[in-house]
Amino acid sequence: MKINVKCIPPDGETLAGSDPSSIMELEEPDTRFEHDVEYELLAQLQGNALLVTGQLRTPATLRCSRCLRVFDFPVRVDQFVFHQELHGEDFVDLTTNMREDIILELPQRALCAEGCKGLCPHCGKDLNKGSCRCKPSEGDLRWHALDNLKLKLK
Ligand SMILES: [Zn+2]
Numbered sequence: 001m002k003i004n005v006k007c008i009p010p011d012g013e014t015l016a017g018s019d020p021s022s023i024m025e026l027e028e029p030d031t032r033f034e035h036d037v038e039y040e041l042l043a044q045l046q047g048n049a050l051l052v053t054g055q056l057r058t059p060a061t062l063r064c065s066r067c068l069r070v071f072d073f074p075v076r077v078d079q080f081v082f083h084q085e086l087h088g089e090d091f092v093d094l095t096t097n098m099r100e101d102i103i104l105e106l107p108q109r110a111l112c113a114e115g116c117k118g119l120c121p122h123c124g125k126d127l128n129k130g131s132c133r134c135k136p137s138e139g140d141l142r143w144h145a146l147d148n149l150k151l152k153l154k
């Protein structure tokens with residue numbers, strides 16, 4: 001999104017609209033942006049500087065790190081702030097800052113739901129849809145034996 005600095009009236013200019021998802025320039029299989037980036041911004045001139053504040057919104061398409069399901073995650077940047085000294089230029093490009101702020105709002109670890117149960121490590125069944133028939137693994141049994149032993153020692 002580019003702002004024409006010369007067109008901003010003294011009391012500021014409200015800018016509402018959208019940029020195509022391509023501004024996100026992200027080519028990751030598990031994090032995709034397929035929808036427009038919507039913005040509602042207020043551009044103001046402050047002496048020799050441009051100040052832009054407002055909100056950004058776009059849904060990201062993520063893959064759950066536990067069950068691998070693809071889901072939409074609504075990204076909101078509620079306090080977008082851009083400030084830049086002006087040196088006579090006509091246009092100022094906000095795209096890089098918008099992209100960075102949106103990416104900062106992505107979760108470190110994508111989860112389709114807080115309590116996602118994930119996949120069974122043995123048969124791969126989605127445990128959100130019901131339990132599977134896998135027996136507890138040897139590792140689990142050994143831990144149980146150890147627990148029993150500890151109880152006896154007490
Ligand atoms: Zn999940």
Ligand SMILES: [Zn+2]
Pocket residue numbers: 120121122123124125132133134
């Ligand atoms: Zn299983």
